[in-house]
Amino acid sequence: MSIKVTSVSKYYKTQKALDDVSFSAVKGEIIGFLGPNGAGKSTLMKILTGFIRPTNGAVFVSNIDVLSNPIEAKKNIGYLPEHNPLYKEMYVREYLQFQAAIFKVDKSEIENCLIKVGLQTEAHKKIHQLSKGYQQRVGLAAAIIHNPEVLILDEPTTGLDPNQLIEIRALIRELGKEKTVLFSTHIMQEVEAICSRVIIIKKGEILIDKNLGELKEKNHQNIEVTFDYRIEEQFIRRLPNVVSYKNNYDTTWFITFDSKQDMRPIIFDFAQENGLKILGLNRHNKNLETLFTELTK
Ligand code: ADP
Ligand code: MG
Numbered sequence: 001m002s003i004k005v006t007s008v009s010k011y012y013k014t015q016k017a018l019d020d021v022s023f024s025a026v027k028g029e030i031i032g033f034l035g036p037n038g039a040g041k042s043t044l045m046k047i048l049t050g051f052i053r054p055t056n057g058a059v060f061v062s063n064i065d066v067l068s069n070p071i072e073a074k075k076n077i078g079y080l081p082e083h084n085p086l087y088k089e090m091y092v093r094e095y096l097q098f099q100a101a102i103f104k105v106d107k108s109e110i111e112n113c114l115i116k117v118g119l120q121t122e123a124h125k126k127i128h129q130l131s132k133g134y135q136q137r138v139g140l141a142a143a144i145i146h147n148p149e150v151l152i153l154d155e156p157t158t159g160l161d162p163n164q165l166i167e168i169r170a171l172i173r174e175l176g177k178e179k180t181v182l183f184s185t186h187i188m189q190e191v192e193a194i195c196s197r198v199i200i201i202k203k204g205e206i207l208i209d210k211n212l213g214e215l216k217e218k219n220h221q222n223i224e225v226t227f228d229y230r231i232e233e234q235f236i237r238r239l240p241n242v243v244s245y246k247n248n249y250d251t252t253w254f255i256t257f258d259s260k261q262d263m264r265p266i267i268f269d270f271a272q273e274n275g276l277k278i279l280g281l282n283r284h285n286k287n288l289e290t291l292f293t294e295l296t297k
Contacts, residue, residue, distance in 0.1 A: 001025070008022070017043040018204040041201060086135060117140050119137050136164070221259065224248065227277065228276060243257060244256045
């Protein structure tokens with residue numbers, strides 16, 4: 001098991017940050033750790049990487065107990081903390097040499113690492129001269145210099161422009177081929193773009209822990225329909241597979257169906273049979289974004 005977290009709770013004095021969190025990850029998984037600000041993402045990552053201790057619970061990385069054996073555990077962990085703290089006065093190559101020395105990694109690994117993150121042409125520059133996206137690559141390079149089994153990335157894409165975003169996401173996917181990656185974000189699309197699995201956390205508790213495929217298989221579809229006349233709700237209830245409905249305004253209804261079949265033609269026929277005309281008909285797939293919003297609001 002690459003990561004095993006068992007019943008971890010964390011209190012900062014009386015402030016609860018994590019409440020009985022458990023999950024595990026096997027090699028090769030890329031897990032999106034998704035939650036609004038203050039959900040406890042950074043706290044869990046600091047605990048996983050041995051930087052702070054939990055109030056209760058156990059944490060294992062590469063089957064090593066992080067709490068009793070933090071130095072050994074850290075050899076298997078690459079960590080990119082939130083806000084990517086770097087020594088920006090250092091040259092890129094110099095900074096990686098410094099990181100390599102900490103982990104007693106052979107200097108020859110540095111060039112490899114520069115290639116992996118696409119920094120060969122920037123290696124002679126000072127870190128502060130690089131764009132935010134390239135600074136992020138330096139952080140990633142430093143995190144993988146000792147070839148750890150597990151990568152912990154705390155909001156690695158925050159503050160990047162759209163092109164940089166695409167590049168860093170691709171890089172994370174690439175790195176994820178040979179490592180277990182846990183990365184945090186508050187953006188659902190990011191999880192869809194990178195991950196095989198999502199853990200949604202809110203107020204220190206795990207709400208959902210599922211493979212992306214499982215989440216997408218949900219058959220719910222939302223349809224917004226506007227008729228030409230106001231109708232009674234018992235009409236709506238006569239439609240097949242209705243899960244819930246809401247009269248949004250006047251003649252517009254927002255209906256959730258549980259069906260694999262596209263329900264729009266059925267609504268159309270239904271309207272005709274009842275002498276109604278349809279002025280508007282929109283299908284909104286209940287995508288991960290709405291699921292996330294519903295769960296975390
Ligand atoms: P996230 O990374 O998901 O935004 P954090 O793990 O940073 O969330 O924070 C979780 C909760 O713990 C928040 O309510 C935050 O204010 C609180 N918290 C985080 N660090 C500290 C600290 N050092 N002292 C007190 N409270 C903290
Ligand atoms: Mg955070």
